[in-house]
Amino acid sequence: MRSRRHSLLRRSEDNDPMSVVSNLFDVAMVFAVALMVALVSRYNMTEMFSQEDFTMVKNPGKENMEIITKEGEKINRYTPS
Known part of the structure; x- marks a missing residue:
C-alpha cells in the first residue's frame, strides 16, 4: 500500500524545472504591481493617472x-x- 501511494505522488510531480522559474516570475509581477498601487495610494498621487x-x-x-x-x-x- 505504501509503494502504491508513493507511485501516485511520483506520477503527479511536474518534472519541468523551468516551471518553478515561471511561477516565481508571476509572483514577482503581482508583488510589483501591488507595491506600485500601495505607493500611489499612500502618497496620494492618484491625480497623476x-x-x-x-x-x-x-x-x-x-x-x-x-x-x-x-x-x-x-x-x-x-x-x-
Missing part, C-alpha cells in the same frame, strides 16, 4: 520645496531657488 490638469506643491515653505504641474500628458517639475 487622471485626465485632469493639476498643480501640486511638495514640501511647502521649506528649502527643498517643489512645484509639480500636469498639463495634459506633460508633467513639469519646478524647484524655486
Whole structure:
C-alpha cells in the first residue's frame, strides 16, 4: 500500500524545472504591481493617472520645496531657488 501511494505522488510531480522559474516570475509581477498601487495610494498621487490638469506643491515653505504641474500628458517639475 505504501509503494502504491508513493507511485501516485511520483506520477503527479511536474518534472519541468523551468516551471518553478515561471511561477516565481508571476509572483514577482503581482508583488510589483501591488507595491506600485500601495505607493500611489499612500502618497496620494492618484491625480497623476487622471485626465485632469493639476498643480501640486511638495514640501511647502521649506528649502527643498517643489512645484509639480500636469498639463495634459506633460508633467513639469519646478524647484524655486
